[in-house]
Amino acid sequence: MATSSSGRRRVASKLYAAEDQAFNQIAKEAEARLAARRQARAEAREIRMKELEKLQKEADEQSDRTYELLTDAVRNTRPTTEVARTPSYMSGASSYASSRRSSEDSTDNLDVRELRTCLSGRDLKLQLSDLEEKFRKAMISNAQLDNEKSAYIYQVETLKDEIEEMQENLNQSQREYREKKRVYDLLVRDFDKLQYEKECLLHNLKERDQLIKNHGLVLVSESGMNGDINEEYEPKLSRKKSRQNSSAALLSQQSALLLDQVGNGSLDVRLKKFIEEKQELLDEIYRLRLDLEEERQKLSKMENSSVNHNHVNGPDIKVLEVQREANKQVSDYKFRLKKAEQEITTLQSNISRLESQVARYKTATENAEKVEDELKAEKRKTQRELREAQSRIEELETSNAHLQKRIDKLKSARTALIKS
Secondary structure (H helix, E strand, O other): OHHHHHHHHHHHHHHHHHHHHHHHHHHHHHHHHHHHHHHHHHHHHHHHHHHHHHHHHHHHHHHHHHHHHHHHHHHHHHHHHHHHHHHHHHHHHHHHHHHHOOOOOHHHHHHHHHHHHHHHHHHHHHHHHHHHHHHHHHHHHHHHHHHHHHHHHHHHHHHHHHHHHHHHHHHHHHHHHHHHHHHHHHHHHHHHHHHHHHHHHHHHHHHHHHHHHHHOOOOEOOOOOOOOOOOOOOOOOOHHHHHHOEEEEOOOHHHHHHHHHOOOHHHHHHHHHHHHHHHHHHHHHHHHHHHHHHHHHHHHHHHHHHHHHHHHHOOOOHHHHHHHHHHHHHHHHHHHHHHHHHHHHHHHHHHHHHHHHHHHHHHHHHHHHHHHHHHHHHHHHHHHHHHHHHHHHHHHHHHHHHHHHHHHHHHHHHHHHHOO
């Protein structure tokens, strides 16, 4: 299981690395495109400003030329009126000279005509001065309106550029938000997977304890024997004992009682005691064999001597009793030897089985502890990344809302400018 989880982590890490490289490449390309667009907008803004300045200069020159033409026209109209007045005056003088030769009625008509001519010339001067003043004011207001128009056009172009930049920033923020959301979904999926693996491990531990309980076995650790067979296993990830390299072995009731009879201590100490007892029994068997050989030799000597004595003096009762006693001791020693050999064989089989179980369960416990530590580290890392992703998402949402408000304000300002 540890191998499968490590393989999944390697595949996930490779996937994350490839995705990070792709995201970095996409971000670099987007930044390059954004920089190119900004540069193009700046160049276009400069070109527009130059065109506006050129148009403004042309409009000013055109207005100046129009003003000069109008002033020239006004100046040209004044001599014509004076010339018109001179013939009228000459005609009036001639008529006045002739009126001396004519009647009094023609003299009155000439005076009335001269008065009308003088009044019309004054009215024309007044009207001309009024027209010049109005034209000058109109030209000034026209120039001011042109300046305001160019200023408003520049403001509109600037607002358009700002709106485009804000739109680009909004798109970039939305892309980052989508990327962070996808990373967040991956982290949540990994967290759920780790949570499921944790639940599976806890379920396996409960099944193991239930099997131990059903088969009447005892879980023995290095620190001591677990005397309560029906005790339920309650895992605590924060427990310090799980971090220690303590091995455990699963034994039957008989083996557990044998270990309990040895005494307290760790499993290695009790196994060493078994080995020492085995060595003592082997030494005792060796001594018994030596004693048996000696007794056999003594018995053979006694038999030989008794045979010789019987041939000479006949059978002796004491010698027969000694032989019977020696035979009893020999049979007793044989029985004890067989029993000791059986016990040694049983102890050797138990010791070998216990050693294999200890090695197997020690390996399983170490693997389980490694997997548990890795799962805890992965859980902490996933929770930390989850918190960072959540904070980043909140920041992006806040900046997105702020940008959206600014865009709405700019749109409303643009609408107001267009309406005005």
